[in-house]
Amino acid sequence: MSSGNAIRGSRVGAGPMGEAERGEAAPRTWVSFWCSNAHETRPSFASDAAIPEQWECPRCGFPAGQDQANPPAPPRVEPYKTHLAYVKERRSDADGEAILAEALARLRG
Incomplete structure (x- = not known):
């Protein structure tokens, strides 16, 4: 059964807008x-x-x-680097061993 509303889904003022309403492009x-x-x-x-x-x-x-x-x-695109990878870029193996030896000497002393 239809409801008898011919303009279903519309509201007052809704309709196609033309150039006259919007102005010149x-x-x-x-x-x-x-x-x-x-x-x-x-x-x-x-x-x-x-x-x-x-x-x-x-x-x-x-x-x-x-x-x-x-x-x-x-x-x-740079791959993801860990903290250790950044540290290895800044320090050589000799620097790392010197820092490790210093830290171990401080712990033992």
Whole structure:
């Protein structure tokens, strides 16, 4: 059985908005950006806006540039390092042995 409401799901004032209600759209410029995976992204900018040198690719997240032949290189991903790995970068094995000997002498003394 129908409820008899012909405009179900609508409310007063709801309806398609046209150019007259929103105003004129700003003139747009579409610019192509390419990432290192050869993905093309075409965001639109206002014609009087400054266009950035790089744009983030929405498909892979790599930086994209306007030169298709030479896209920006993907960022280098550093692997996770433990505290011990950072200590080993700063100190040589000889430094570590000297510090260990000093600490052991202090404990025994």
